[in-house]
Amino acid sequence: MNTNASLLDLRNLYVKLPGGAERTHAVEDVSYTLNNNEILCIVGESGSGKSITARAIMGLLPAPHVHVDQGEIFFNGENLTTAKESRMREVRGGEISMIFQEPMTALNPVMTIGKQIDEVIRFHTKIKKKHRRERALSLIESVHLPDPKHIIKAYPHELSGGQRQRAMIAMALAMEPKILIADEPTTALDVTTQAQILKLIKELQQSHDTGVLFITHDFGVVADIADRVAVMQHGKIVEIGTTDQVLNHPQHPYTQALMRAVPSLTPPAVREISDKEELIVNKLTKTYTSGGGWFGLGEKERVVHAANEVSIKLHHGETLGIVGESGSGKSTLARCIVRLINADEGEILYHNVDLRPLNRKEMRPYRSKIQMVFQDPFASLNPRSKVGRIIADGPRILGVETAEADKRAREMLELVGLDARAWDRFPHEFSGGQRQRIGIARALALDPEILVADEPVSALDVSIQAQILELLADIRERLQLSMIFITHDLRVAAQVCDRIAVMRLGEIVETGATSTLFSNAEHPYTQELLDAVPGRDWHPQ
Amino acid sequence: MTFWQLYRRNRSAVLGLFILFAVFAMAAFASVLFPEDPFRLAGKPMSPPGENGFFLGSDTLGRDVASGIAHGARTSLMIAGLATAVAVFIGAVLGGLAGYYGGWTDDILMRVTEMFQTIPSFVFAILIVAIMKPSIQSIVIAIAVVSWPAVARLVRGEFISLRNREFIQACHSVGMGDLRIMLAEILPNCLSPIIVAGSLMVATAILIESGLSFLGLGDPNIISWGFQIGAGRTVLRSAWWVCTFPGIAILLTVLAINLVGEGLNDALNPRLRERT
Numbered sequence: 001m002n003t004n005a006s007l008l009d010l011r012n013l014y015v016k017l018p019g020g021a022e023r024t025h026a027v028e029d030v031s032y033t034l035n036n037n038e039i040l041c042i043v044g045e046s047g048s049g050k051s052i053t054a055r056a057i058m059g060l061l062p063a064p065h066v067h068v069d070q071g072e073i074f075f076n077g078e079n080l081t082t083a084k085e086s087r088m089r090e091v092r093g094g095e096i097s098m099i100f101q102e103p104m105t106a107l108n109p110v111m112t113i114g115k116q117i118d119e120v121i122r123f124h125t126k127i128k129k130k131h132r133r134e135r136a137l138s139l140i141e142s143v144h145l146p147d148p149k150h151i152i153k154a155y156p157h158e159l160s161g162g163q164r165q166r167a168m169i170a171m172a173l174a175m176e177p178k179i180l181i182a183d184e185p186t187t188a189l190d191v192t193t194q195a196q197i198l199k200l201i202k203e204l205q206q207s208h209d210t211g212v213l214f215i216t217h218d219f220g221v222v223a224d225i226a227d228r229v230a231v232m233q234h235g236k237i238v239e240i241g242t243t244d245q246v247l248n249h250p251q252h253p254y255t256q257a258l259m260r261a262v263p264s265l266t267p268p269a270v271r272e273i274s275d276k277e278e279l280i281v282n283k284l285t286k287t288y289t290s291g292g293g294w295f296g297l298g299e300k301e302r303v304v305h306a307a308n309e310v311s312i313k314l315h316h317g318e319t320l321g322i323v324g325e326s327g328s329g330k331s332t333l334a335r336c337i338v339r340l341i342n343a344d345e346g347e348i349l350y351h352n353v354d355l356r357p358l359n360r361k362e363m364r365p366y367r368s369k370i371q372m373v374f375q376d377p378f379a380s381l382n383p384r385s386k387v388g389r390i391i392a393d394g395p396r397i398l399g400v401e402t403a404e405a406d407k408r409a410r411e412m413l414e415l416v417g418l419d420a421r422a423w424d425r426f427p428h429e430f431s432g433g434q435r436q437r438i439g440i441a442r443a444l445a446l447d448p449e450i451l452v453a454d455e456p457v458s459a460l461d462v463s464i465q466a467q468i469l470e471l472l473a474d475i476r477e478r479l480q481l482s483m484i485f486i487t488h489d490l491r492v493a494a495q496v497c498d499r500i501a502v503m504r505l506g507e508i509v510e511t512g513a514t515s516t517l518f519s520n521a522e523h524p525y526t527q528e529l530l531d532a533v534p535g536r537d538w539h540p541q
Numbered sequence: 542m543t544f545w546q547l548y549r550r551n552r553s554a555v556l557g558l559f560i561l562f563a564v565f566a567m568a569a570f571a572s573v574l575f576p577e578d579p580f581r582l583a584g585k586p587m588s589p590p591g592e593n594g595f596f597l598g599s600d601t602l603g604r605d606v607a608s609g610i611a612h613g614a615r616t617s618l619m620i621a622g623l624a625t626a627v628a629v630f631i632g633a634v635l636g637g638l639a640g641y642y643g644g645w646t647d648d649i650l651m652r653v654t655e656m657f658q659t660i661p662s663f664v665f666a667i668l669i670v671a672i673m674k675p676s677i678q679s680i681v682i683a684i685a686v687v688s689w690p691a692v693a694r695l696v697r698g699e700f701i702s703l704r705n706r707e708f709i710q711a712c713h714s715v716g717m718g719d720l721r722i723m724l725a726e727i728l729p730n731c732l733s734p735i736i737v738a739g740s741l742m743v744a745t746a747i748l749i750e751s752g753l754s755f756l757g758l759g760d761p762n763i764i765s766w767g768f769q770i771g772a773g774r775t776v777l778r779s780a781w782w783v784c785t786f787p788g789i790a791i792l793l794t795v796l797a798i799n800l801v802g803e804g805l806n807d808a809l810n811p812r813l814r815e816r817t
Contacts, residue, residue: 338714360716367716380707384729394715439711446715 006033006074007211008057008179013071015049015056015235026052026066028235034179039205039212041222041243043258044232045461050215053232054181057213058098059088076178094124097172101184103164107156113140113167114152120174139170143200162193166200173204180205181213186221190325191488195532198225217462219262220491220535223247231255247538261466263491265533267514273498276316278482279337279370279450283309284346284356286332306332307343308506314450319476319483321497321514323490323529329506330486334454337484338372339363350450368398371443375455377435381427387413387438388423394446405445412441416471433464437471444475451476452484457492469496490533494518502526547808554804560797564790568614575608579764583608587780598782600773606783609769610790616765617794620677621746624684629739631685632692633728639693640700641723651697654690662687666749670758677760680753684746695738699731733809740802744795751791766791 015027027049034040042050055061056068059080073080075096080088092098100106108116117136121127127135133152140148143166156164165185172180182201186194202225205212214225222229222243229246231239231254239252250256286307306329314320322330336343339355348355355366374380381390391409396402413422416437427435436456443451453472457465469492476483487493493500494514501511502525510523521527530536549555567574577583586603588595597607639650657665666683673679703709704727712722753759754767755774766787773783 335710340710340713364716367714372711372714374707374711376707380711382708382726382730385726393712393717397715397717397721442711442715 007036007076008034008213009072009074010053010057011072011074013053013056013073014069015052015061016067016069018065022047023235025069026235027056030071030232030235030237032230032237032240034211034213036178036211037206037209038227039202039214039225041214041216041226041229042232043216043219043222043229045217045258045463047234048232049235050232051183052235054098054183054213054215057179057181058092058096059083059085060092090124093120093172093177094175095177096179096181097175097177098181098183099165099168099172099185101187103161103168103188104156106168107164109156111155112152113154113156113159113170117152117167117171117174120171124175135174136170139174140167142173142204143167143170145170160193161189162197165189165193165197169197169200169204173208173210176208177210179211179213181215183215184217185214187216187218191490191532191534192325192528194221194534198534201225218534219247219258219462220533220538223535223538231258258462261463263466263469263489263495264539265491265494265518265536266539267494267518270513270515271498273318274316277313278316278318278350279314279484280347280349281310281312281333281337282347282349283311284333284336284343284348285309286329286336286341286343305329305506307336309346310503310506310508312501312508312511314482314484316482317476317480318498319485319496321493321500322484322486322503323488323493323500324503325488325529327505328503330503331454332506333503334372334452334484334486338370338452339367340372364398368394368446369448370450370452371446371448373436373439373443373451373453373456376459377432377439378427378459380439381435383427385426386423387425387427387430390427390438391442391445394442398446409441409445412445415444415475416441431464432460433468436460436464436468440468440471440475444479448481450482450484452486454486455488456485458487458489465492472496490529502529544808548804551804551807553800554807557797557800557804560793561801564614564794564797565618567611568618571608571611571615575605575611577605577608579608579612580604587776589780590782597786598780600769600783601776601780606769606786609764610766610787612764613766613769613787614790614794616677616760616763617747617750617791620680620684620750620765621743624681624688624746624750625739625742627681627685628688628742629692629735632689633696633735635689636693636696637700637723637728640697641704641719641727643701643704647697650693654693657686657690663749663752666753667756667758670753675753675758675760677763680750680758680760683753684749687749688742688746691742692735692738695734696731699734700727703727703730733805737802737806737809740798740805744798744802747791747795747798 011031013027013030014025017024017026030053032040042053044050057073057080061067068081075091080091114136117139118132121132121135136152137148140151145151145163145166159167186197189197198221201212216222226243228242229240230237231246231252233254239246239250239255246255250259284307288304288306290302310333312320322333324330332341335341337348343356346356350366350369355363388406388409391412392405395405395408410420410423413420418434418437427438430438457468460468473496475481485496497514499512500514500517501508502523504525510517510521510526517526518530521530582603583605584595584599584603585593586599586601588599590596590598595605595607599605635650635654639647665687669683669686670679709722709726712726750765751767754765755771757771759765759768769787770784773780777784
């Protein structure tokens, strides 16, 4: 074996896609090396071929449609592209292992964590059951899961998202692999959990001398964890270098554009906001109960306070950010305000009218005043309706003449920067960013005064995200809108919001002007959130 | 890709469509091909196929088997089509209401549906026809009554999964009415599974109708495939053709409809498209 060879060496790799796909190759002429005790981050937007490359290394491409048609993958000097399937089975899990984005789907839901770790060890070695159990316990302990004896008997659904990801990492490290491939391992997690998992990966990589191939779309994560960075676009590597080189002195125009699109953590200059109150939410409460069974028989009732005496004020022309982790109740609050969910108690005062107790008919005249933009651009448009109809339907329902509604809808298409030809097309013909524009046009067609945006950019790539944020800022100015902006991403919040309310477990823990909150957070939870933002010390130029 | 291109990829579905067209043509041109009443005693009883001017032979009373099959195709297709239409309508309305409103509406409607599902469907159909007089209406009603619960279950499931989608919430937030959301927004999105289930239900309906006629519960004034088989079963060993040819007609039609149903499923279900 050549001792000078890199741990992993990709040479001019091409991965062929089946005919009829958008491009002929998913991966084109990709070459990079990974050394011992190094973290190489592969960054790129969706569809850039970063995951396919990882799958090619593992020999996990969906054959026969997608396959490596040129180039070599050398692992410690051994060519993996020509290796036999039996050899690849030894490599997978034994010498190269992988962790995935969604730990809930990557773990088998009907097997205990201990059994799943045990399987890995059993397939690769011949050690006795008792020793395997000891090994599993020590692995669980090494990823800092509490009470290993209990965890080993637990099923995946009994663990939280972060704990599941830790269990996945324990599985991946069971055979002390030389390479760990991590495919967006923290994307599905909350920021505070993400920070812990990143710390764990870094710690284990150093203590085991592992080479880590870390795939992500988040430059903050890159800044925190990477030794070297490779940037991918359309299946090609456009730039590769040390973290400092790529993040702080990018050479390629695409990398430069990406860096510009990453929102900064420093809030922009404070805007003048009027004192006029547009919407006041007073002690709003929403409780969910589940279980209980008939006549109080069966299991005990579970009570969840999705919103607990939440009070916020929205001024005219202001953007109020609501920030929190998953399960904090921020989406419930948004849906209560637009009356998609009926709150249990409290007031929603819009120009001194309490909207909460209104029934559907009484609510009608106020519907158009408060409109919502949804998170998922793929689920929020009816796949069977044409775009023109989707936008014009709103005004039509409110009794506007069809011709007038169509005219208004066309104006809205133009306002959100879409071609007039979009009118006769179906939603699936558009990209995620364009669909989000359609969603915004639909909300604006009703001429609202308040726009409630529920994570409007979290499903989008960073460059598209920047465009949508710019669009929202632009229409806010032009139409004098007030906006409630819900997000989990503090970078986005820093750029968009005038004031921010931090939510946790259904309660608002702190409210304040964005700049004050970022420089001088009072509540420990806000502090914790701010500390967990990936790449906090890195400031894109 | 156009719908036909998607459909064409399943070869057996194209064959099914071809057979189905042939059956429809036979039904449509029955009075041209066999202008006489199929119940008429046309010649010598029990003539084997090809003899005494009978293409597929004659039965115990001298009725033309070929003429019976052609005219019987009308009965079978009409009853099956009507019964399926009624069943899909009832099923879609009840399933849609149950799925959309949930809660106690759902509870009541689904318990009723389950009540219908607990009785074996063929026995239930016999019971209904026996209570009412055997006639086309009673057969259609019987088949529809035993078929709708499956559609209701299917539509309910689709409505439940669609009613919480964001695009439906967007409709609520512009103040759209319930009826409009159900008909114009949700229903078009669950048409494909309904069409597929409906097409397969036509095949089952033909079988139930034949079964009822075989047991003598068919409309006595109208010829049908089941009736022909029933009339020939006593002479199965001496005159095999009386039962065999209507049997083949049922087999081919049901098979063709199943193939078409499968083809529709492949073409309409986007998740299965990549399967090839």
